Amino acid sequence: LTQPRWLNWAIPVISLVGALVVGAIVLLATGKNPLDVYWRILDRGFLSQRAITGTLRTATPLAFTGLCAAAAFRLGVINIGGEGQLYVGAVGAALVGLWVGGSAPVGITIIVMVLAGMLFGAMYASIVGVLRSQFNTNEIITSLMMNYIAGIILNYLIFNSRSYWRDPRSMGFPSGKPLEKRAFWPTYEIFGTSVSFGFLLAIAAAVVLWVLYKRSRLGFEIGIIADSPRAARYVGIRTKWTIVAVTAMSGALAGIGGASQVGDFAHYLDAKGLQLNNFGYTGIVVAALARLNPLGAILVAVLLGGLTNAGYSLQGPDFPSGLVGTLQGLILFTAVAGEILTKYRVRSNSSAAKAVAA
Amino acid sequence: MNSNLFIVIAAQAIFYGTPLFFAALGGVFTERSGVLNLGVEGMMLVGGVTGAWASIHVGGSPWFTLLVAMLMAMAASFANIWKVAEDPVTRQVRKLDVLGLGDTPVLGPLLFNHTILTYMSWVMCAVASWYLFRTKIGLQLRAVGESPQTADAMGINVVKYRYIHTMLGGALAGLGGAFYSLAIVPTWVDGMTKGAGWIAIALVIFGFWRPGLTLLGAYLFGALQSLGTVLKSRSFDIPGDVLDALPFVMTIVVLVLVSTRFAHKRIGAPAALGVPYEREER
Numbered sequence: 002l003t004q005p006r007w008l009n010w011a012i013p014v015i016s017l018v019g020a021l022v023v024g025a026i027v028l029l030a031t032g033k034n035p036l037d038v039y040w041r042i043l044d045r046g047f048l049s050q051r052a053i054t055g056t057l058r059t060a061t062p063l064a065f066t067g068l069c070a071a072a073a074f075r076l077g078v079i080n081i082g083g084e085g086q087l088y089v090g091a092v093g094a095a096l097v098g099l100w101v102g103g104s105a106p107v108g109i110t111i112i113v114m115v116l117a118g119m120l121f122g123a124m125y126a127s128i129v130g131v132l133r134s135q136f137n138t139n140e141i142i143t144s145l146m147m148n149y150i151a152g153i154i155l156n157y158l159i160f161n162s163r164s165y166w167r168d169p170r171s172m173g174f175p176s177g178k179p180l181e182k183r184a185f186w187p188t189y190e191i192f193g194t195s196v197s198f199g200f201l202l203a204i205a206a207a208v209v210l211w212v213l214y215k216r217s218r219l220g221f222e223i224g225i226i227a228d229s230p231r232a233a234r235y236v237g238i239r240t241k242w243t244i245v246a247v248t249a250m251s252g253a254l255a256g257i258g259g260a261s262q263v264g265d266f267a268h269y270l271d272a273k274g275l276q277l278n279n280f281g282y283t284g285i286v287v288a289a290l291a292r293l294n295p296l297g298a299i300l301v302a303v304l305l306g307g308l309t310n311a312g313y314s315l316q317g318p319d320f321p322s323g324l325v326g327t328l329q330g331l332i333l334f335t336a337v338a339g340e341i342l343t344k345y346r347v348r349s350n351s352s353a354a355k356a357v358a359a
Numbered sequence: 360m361n362s363n364l365f366i367v368i369a370a371q372a373i374f375y376g377t378p379l380f381f382a383a384l385g386g387v388f389t390e391r392s393g394v395l396n397l398g399v400e401g402m403m404l405v406g407g408v409t410g411a412w413a414s415i416h417v418g419g420s421p422w423f424t425l426l427v428a429m430l431m432a433m434a435a436s437f438a439n440i441w442k443v444a445e446d447p448v449t450r451q452v453r454k455l456d457v458l459g460l461g462d463t464p465v466l467g468p469l470l471f472n473h474t475i476l477t478y479m480s481w482v483m484c485a486v487a488s489w490y491l492f493r494t495k496i497g498l499q500l501r502a503v504g505e506s507p508q509t510a511d512a513m514g515i516n517v518v519k520y521r522y523i524h525t526m527l528g529g530a531l532a533g534l535g536g537a538f539y540s541l542a543i544v545p546t547w548v549d550g551m552t553k554g555a556g557w558i559a560i561a562l563v564i565f566g567f568w569r570p571g572l573t574l575l576g577a578y579l580f581g582a583l584q585s586l587g588t589v590l591k592s593r594s595f596d597i598p599g600d601v602l603d604a605l606p607f608v609m610t611i612v613v614l615v616l617v618s619t620r621f622a623h624k625r626i627g628a629p630a631a632l633g634v635p636y637e638r639e640e641r
Contacts, residue, residue: 157600
């Protein structure tokens with residue numbers, strides 16, 4: 002069942018327009034001028050160098066969690082656990098950052114932080130992968146439960162214990178131990194906007210993932226498993242191994258996102274900040290809107306990052322925070338609806354495609 | 360008062376297990392019709408916020424409250440019919456001492472000192488079992504879940520059955536959510552169900568799609584949830600976070616146990632669970 006190429010672009014765009022239209026109705030119903038609100042969103046999300054800097058900052062974790070979701074969804078493994086895998090990645094990166102950050106050379110520190118984030122995220126996700134492949138357990142529920150558990154782990158490390166991650170000087174309100182300045186990840190000035198190292202890493206990861214899916218044997222096998230697990234088994238693809246490997250890879254991507262939160266922005270294990278933003282769940286929106294295309298995920302992450310940031314600046318006594326969430330929800334909803342509509346049309350128009358599908 | 364630790368935990372388990380049971384019973388109906396609804400958490404939240412809102416702002420006529428709540432979630436409505444049982448000051452659903460037996464040792468806290476919603480849940484459990492396994496409609500419902508094609512050929516309106524029972528499931532999930540905002544914490548806290556909807560989905564599987572077993576499972580998880588508060592109040596030296604994580608860990612364990620292939624064949628999930636039915640594809 003192949004679809005015309007232009008749909009890859011048309012569907013997100015149409016979904017976005019559809020969401021804006023429905024959003025306008027919601028805004029009108031709450032007594033706002035939609036055009037005015039949309040202009041302010043555009044202005045504060047994308048139209049100045051400061052706005053773009055902030056947008057890229059928010060987009061960085063979303064890009065990673067978006068890639069995390071896209072990587073697993075392509076195989077048909079619905080990994081909702083990006084949220085928890087991001088937390089655990091942050092725990093890992095903060096661990097080595099605090100450990101070697103003061104002594105090791107800068108470059109080495111950053112590399113081991115990224116690797117630790119990947120390793121922790123991958124290990125955490127592989128629990129879900131193993132349960133799915135060995136015991137046929139529903140990965141949606143297990144990965145979701147793992148998110149709650151990861152949140153509890155974060156709270157334990159910072160608030161409820163005297164762990165290595167907690168700053169012993171913070172007596173009143175517990176917080177994470179700050180990294181040494183040398184362990185901070187660099188930012189680069191590109192055309193006047195500052196771009197974090199993590200964002201560049203996200204782009205690199207997206208390219209690698211794209212090549213992996215389009216040009217590698219593993220990518221080919223993943224496509225077969227997603228289409229028909231039974232056929233994949235008959236041609237001798239190691240289905241179980243692939244499920245575990247891809248889930249781990251997916252977790253590793255979210256883990257780098259967590260590492261970037263520590264290295265790029267917070268510079269300590271920020272138990273509260275990590276849990277505040279729902280990066281992992283928004284990543285699922287990113288992947289869905291990008292139609293599981295890794296490069297598209299970066300674009301969508303920037304878009305949603307700008308929307309989120311503009312939303313924060315819009316918030317106030319006359320503009321409740323829920324409206325921004327509503328708008329994001331609408332975008333996802335229209336995206337999914339658009340997807341269904343295209344599939345339906347393809348089926349009803351050509352009987353040949355129908356025969357193939359059946 | 361009974362201070363025996365075991366009895367306290369058991370009584371708390373029934374209290375905390377009640378909303379889980381409502382949501383899971385809704386899941387039983389929904390999934391028996393072959394629809395897999397993963398939105399239970401959201402429905403519980405809608406029910407919770409509606410229940411809190413209605414009891415604060417609407418007050419007055421229970422019938423108007425009912426209408427509003429039904430439009431919002433179809434759900435908190437149930438809780439508001441029982442306004443009779445509501446404490447006028449805190450607007451919290453009060454525990455009722457049925458027959459004045461609440462102080463009886465052992466049986467008192469277990470059986471006679473609950474909110475009216477808990478008693479409702481027991482009645483509903485019995486009614487649901489009867490409905491599913493002893494009535495014609497229940498039989499037809501199970502047929503829809505097992506093989507929609509066959510059911511359709513028998514002249515059962517598959518789509519209608521699925522719609523009605525998915526809505527019924529949503530209403531029950533909303534009722535469970537309303538339990539949080541009316542009985543457990545008498546106000547609305549953002550995201551207050553904290554994953555209970557997901558635990559409920561696992562409970563449906565754990566209860567083998569049967570109301571009675573689901574009730575037992577709900578109390579097991581209710582016990583796990585209450586363990587933290589109960590043990591903390593008695594200064595047991597167990598980190599609270601470990602106890603908080605227990606329900607989630609247990610959910611995973613339970614899922615693993617029941618999704619092994621051996622168990623899968625014997626308990627028989629509805630065969631057409633999660634499979635959309637389109638007549639033209641036959």
